[in-house]
Each structure stands twice: as structure tokens, then as C-alpha cells.
Amino acid sequence: MGENGEMSRLKTREHGEMTRPGAAAAASASSSSSSDALVKENSVSGSIKDSPETLDSLHRLLEFHLPAPVFEEVSRLLLGLNGGKVVAKFPLPEVVGGMASTSKFDIQGFGKAYSFTAAKEELRPPQLVRIGLIQNSIVLPTTDPLLDQKRAIMGRVGTIIDAAGVAGVNILCLQEAWIMPFAFCTREKSWCEFAEVINGESTKFLQEKAKKYNMVIISPILERDEAHGSTIWNTAIVIGNNGNILGKHRKNHIPRVGDFNESTYYMEGNTGHPVFETVYGKIAVNICYGRHHPLNWQAFGLNGAEIVFNPSATVGELSEPMWPIEARNAAIANSYFVGAINRVGTEVFPRPFTSGDGKPAHKDFGHFYGSSYIAAPDSSCTPSLSRYRDGLLVAEVDLNLCQQVKDKWAFRMTSRYELYAELLNKYIKHDFNPQVVT
Numbered sequence: 001m002g003e004n005g006e007m008s009r010l011k012t013r014e015h016g017e018m019t020r021p022g023a024a025a026a027a028s029a030s031s032s033s034s035s036d037a038l039v040k041e042n043s044v045s046g047s048i049k050d051s052p053e054t055l056d057s058l059h060r061l062l063e064f065h066l067p068a069p070v071f072e073e074v075s076r077l078l079l080g081l082n083g084g085k086v087v088a089k090f091p092l093p094e095v096v097g098g099m100a101s102t103s104k105f106d107i108q109g110f111g112k113a114y115s116f117t118a119a120k121e122e123l124r125p126p127q128l129v130r131i132g133l134i135q136n137s138i139v140l141p142t143t144d145p146l147l148d149q150k151r152a153i154m155g156r157v158g159t160i161i162d163a164a165g166v167a168g169v170n171i172l173c174l175q176e177a178w179i180m181p182f183a184f185c186t187r188e189k190s191w192c193e194f195a196e197v198i199n200g201e202s203t204k205f206l207q208e209k210a211k212k213y214n215m216v217i218i219s220p221i222l223e224r225d226e227a228h229g230s231t232i233w234n235t236a237i238v239i240g241n242n243g244n245i246l247g248k249h250r251k252n253h254i255p256r257v258g259d260f261n262e263s264t265y266y267m268e269g270n271t272g273h274p275v276f277e278t279v280y281g282k283i284a285v286n287i288c289y290g291r292h293h294p295l296n297w298q299a300f301g302l303n304g305a306e307i308v309f310n311p312s313a314t315v316g317e318l319s320e321p322m323w324p325i326e327a328r329n330a331a332i333a334n335s336y337f338v339g340a341i342n343r344v345g346t347e348v349f350p351r352p353f354t355s356g357d358g359k360p361a362h363k364d365f366g367h368f369y370g371s372s373y374i375a376a377p378d379s380s381c382t383p384s385l386s387r388y389r390d391g392l393l394v395a396e397v398d399l400n401l402c403q404q405v406k407d408k409w410a411f412r413m414t415s416r417y418e419l420y421a422e423l424l425n426k427y428i429k430h431d432f433n434p435q436v437v438t
Contacts, residue, residue, distance in 0.1 A: 056386050056387060056388060057371065057383065057386055057387055058078075058383075059075075059078075060383075072086070079381055080378070082116050083118075083119070086380075087114050087115065087380050088115045088117070089112040089115065090113055090115050090396070091112050092107070092111055092112060092167050092394065093166055096167045097111035099159070099162070100392070103159050104390070105136075105160055105163075105389060105390040105392060106389045106392070107391065107393075107394075108382065108385050108391065113167065113394035113395055113396060114374065114382045114394070114396070115396045116380065116396070116398060116401060117401075118400040118401035119400075119404055126398045126400060127398060127399035127400050128396055129170050129171060129396070129397055130167070130168050130169050130170045130394065130395070130396045130397075131374065131395055131396075131397060132167065132169035132171070132173070132392060132394050133172075133173055133339050133341045133372045133374065133393045134164065134172065134174050134178075134390075134391070135341055135342060135370045135372045135385055136153070136156060136160065136174075136178065136344065136390045137345030137368075137390055138152075138180075138181050138345060142183070142347060142350060143350050146180075146194060149181070150179050153178065154179060156390070157178060158209070161217075164394065165209070165212065169394060170214075170215060171280050171307065172216070172217045172218070173217075173285075174217070174220060174311065175220065175341045175342065176234070176287060176312050176313045177220060177222055177234070178202075178220060178311075179194065179196075179202045179221060180222065182368070184260065184261055184262045185260065185261055185353060185355070186351070186353045187261050187353065188353075189264075189265075192222075194222050195222040195223060196222065198223060198237060198248060199245065200221075200224075203237055203245070207239055207243040207244075207245075210240065210242070210243045216240060216241050217238075218236055218283075219236065219237045220234070220237075220285070220311040221236075221237065222234065222235075222265075222266075223248070223250070232266045233250045234251035234254075234262070234265075234287060235249065235269075236250075236251075236285040236309075241279055247276055249269070249284070249287070250270060250287075251266070251268070251269045251287040251288065252273075252287070252296055253292070253293050253296060254267060254289065255288075255289040258357060259353070259355045259365050272299075273296070275304050281306045281307055283307045283308070283309065284300040284309070285308070285311065286300060286310050286330075287310070288313060288314070291327060292322075294330075297334055298333070298334060300336075301334035305334075305336050307337045307399075308330070308336055308337070309338075309339045309341065310338060310339065310340045311341045312342045313368060314368065315366035315367055315368055316369045320369055323342065323369070323371055324373070324381075327339075327340035327373070327375050328379070331375040331376055331377050331381075333411065335402050335405045335406045335409070336402055337376055337377065337397050338374070338375045339374050340372060342369065343368040344368050344369065344390060345367070346364050346366070346367045347364060347365060349363050349364065370384070370386055370387050371385060371386075371387055373393065374397075376401060377405040
């Protein structure tokens with residue numbers, strides 16, 4: 001990313017110099033030529049408002065433009081409070097910031113991680129777990145050989161995993177179908193070559209990382225099920241901190257909206273709602289489109305999940321207004337932490353495609369807007385990662401907060417599962433009659 005306009009001033013702040021409107025006249029004058037260049041560069045798309053420099057993330061945009069007291073109040077309203085305060089930050093090792101700078105990936109907290117605290121208890125010690133999310137773009141054009149594309153992504157993500165390891169991350173989740181472009185819009189079957197068996201190349205690669213850093217890693221891939229006619233699934237593999245494969249979960253809900261033509265490649269999963277008990281806590285994976293289904297979130301909670309990860313691939317025109325709401329709402333409703341991960345970048349494919357929605361043929365899905373974030377059961381959340389850059393988000397959470405929120409709000413105790421079960425049992429039958437009083 002260039003050093004133009006808004007981002008140049010934001011980067012100044014990363015090095016400790018707080019620059020706000022009204023205090024940057026000299027900087028503004030010195031950067032006028034680069035700003036003019038930025039306007040010219042973006043004239044192709046018609047508006048400077050579409051540039052990465054001005055829309056890197058909502059939080060950074062507000063932080064740059066608002067006076068400090070106003071920004072503090074806006075943060076409270078947008079991000080909620082944890083223990084009566086905006087989610088705290090603590091410094092990561094300096095080497096992590098250096099790795100991010102050298103390899104050009106985002107760390108939302110300007111070289112810091114976030115800390116979700118819980119009230120001190122007399123009978124239980126804190127249950128601190130450090131979780132990490134990685135969002136990434138593809139590295140090579142989609143016209144390059146598939147193996148080259150895959151290994152370039154693995155190399156790129158491997159560098160960010162190393163940074164997560166140095167940052168002390170205990171549980172790390174990657175984005176949906178992380179080793180490939182999200183080619184399911186095209187309906188072309190050649191992309192099936194990216195599918196791997198459970199213990200395939202990418203799994204072996206991550207097993208070594210897991211052992212090296214004593215880290216649990218969630219790896220969402222396109223799975224080739226050789227035991228059942230080489231059927232393909234959209235699957236998340238859970239790799240234990242000793243490099244062992246704990247298990248897998250297959251995507252429960254398959255989209256049929258816009259360019260998301262995924263049922264051309266795989267159908268709804270058959271693994272239920274498994275919760276994996278790791279050395280660091282009980283985790284689950286709600287893959288992408290499952291975030292639109294409240295009962296899907298609920299089922300992981302009923303099975304005891306303390307952290308649910310939502311590895312996704314979604315584009316701005318379709319879902320961006322929904323993105324900051326759904327995972328946060330799930331965390332509140334189910335009294336667990338949620339890590340929401342979205343890929344980033346615009347992926348252009350060799351041949352144009354259509355999706356039966358009346359739009360002209362096109363070669364790209366739209367912009368994957370990243371914006372990964374972590375939400376807590378007490379309604380607080382972190383700011384999101386960049387809309388345009390690869391990134392690593394790190395947060396330390398106290399799992400005691402899950403039980404404390406359950407005790408406070410009593411959502412489980414006040415639920416009427418017997419009523420819901422009765423209705424759903426009737427609804428799935430062909431002779432269902434809605435309970436409507438006229």
C-alpha cells in the first residue's frame with residue numbers, strides 16, 4: 001500500500017506521533033502532490049472515496065478524523081465495553097511489528113493485541129487463551145499454474161503464521177478455502193484440482209507449524225473425500241497443538257445467492273455441530289454462510305463451545321453491512337467468543353461468468369473486504385482488520401467471561417427449548433399449518 005493521503009498520516013501515528021485534523025497543516029502541505037497523484041490514480045474508478053487509503057477500516061477512518069474525546073465515545077458506542085471499559089490493548093513483541101512491516105500485513109492494534117477480561121473469581125483462576133485470525137489475499141494471478149498459486153499462498157500465510165507464533169497465539173484460524181482463489185463463482189470444474197484429502201499437503205504444512213508453536217490451527221480447505229467416491233466438501237480441519245488431527249467439520253449451509261454458485265462443487269455437510277475440546281478450550285467452526293442461520297450458531301453453543309470461529313469469503317456489495325453485526329450478535333446470544341474471518345482482495349478469473357441474476361458477464365466476484373474481528377459474549381468487540389490488506393488479529397480472552405455472562409443474562413435458563421422443539425417438529429412435516437390467529 002502506498003504512503004499517500006490518509007494512510008501516510010495513519011502510519012505516522014503507528015510510530016507514536018498522534019496527528020489529528022487541525023494539527024497537520026505542514027503535513028498536509030507537504031503531501032499535497034502525493035494526494036493529487038492519489039486522486040489521479042483513482043480517477044479510473046471515478047472517485048477517491050474508493051481508495052484503500054481512505055477506507056482501510058472504519059475504525060481507523062474515525063480515529064483519524066475525530067477529536068480524541070469524541071472518538072472515545074464513538075468507540076464505546078460501536079465496540080461496546082468489556083469490564084466497563086473499551087477493550088484494552090497490550091503490546092506484542094517488537095519483532096511481530098517488524099515482521100508485519102517487512103511482509104506488509106496489517107496488525108489492527110498498531111503492533112498491539114486486544115485483551116478481553118472477566119471479573120476476578122474466588123473459586124476459579126482466569127482461563128486465558130490467546131486467539132489469532134489471519135485474512136489474506138491470493139498471491140499470484142488465477143491464470144498461473146494451480147500448484148504455483150497454492151504454494152505461493154502457503155508461503156505467504158506461513159509468514160503470518162510465524163508472526164502469530166511469535167505473538168504467543170494458542171488457537172489460530174485461517175479463512176475459508178485459504179489455499180486457493182474463491183473460484184466457486186465460475187462453475188468451472190478445473191478448480192476442483194485444489195481439493196485435498198484430509199492429511200494432504202496443506203495439512204502437513206500446518207501440522208509442522210502447530211508443533212513448532214504449540215498452537216491449535218483451524219484449516220478450512222476444499223476436501224476430497226476419497227472414501228466416498230472422491231466427493232468434495234467445504235471442510236475445516238482442526239489440528240491440535242501437538243500436530244495431531246483432532247477432527248473436521250463440513251460446511252452446513254451452502255449459499256445460492258449472487259455469484260456464490262458453490263453447490264456446483266459441494267453440498268451441505270454431514271458432520272453436525274461438533275465441538276473440539278482442545279488443551280486451550282472448547283472450540284467450534286461455523287463456516288461462512290452458516291453465520292446467517294441463528295440455529296446453526298445456537299447448536300454449537302448447546303454443544304458447549306466457548307469460542308466459535310467463522311471462516312468466510314464474502315464481498316462488499318452483497319454483505320458488508322451485515323458483517324459487523326452477525327458474529328457479534330451470535331456471541332451475545334450464545335454466550336461465547338466469536339472470531340470472524342474474511343478473505344481480502346479482488347480475484348479476477350480467466351473467463352467471464354454469469355449467475356442468472358441479470359447482470360452482465362464479468363470476471364471477478366467483487367471485492368472481498370477482509371474486516372476480520374473478534375466479538376465477546378458481553379457485546380464488546382475489537383476493531384476490524386483492514387478492508388484491503390492481509391492481516392493478523394490477536395486477542396487474549398478470559399473464558400470465564402462465558403459463564404459470567406450466562407449467569408448475568410440467563411439466556412439458557414429463560415429459553416423455552418421445549419416450545420421451539422415442538423414447533424420445529426411440526427414445521428418439518430408436509431402437513432404443517434402455521435399458528436396464525438385471525
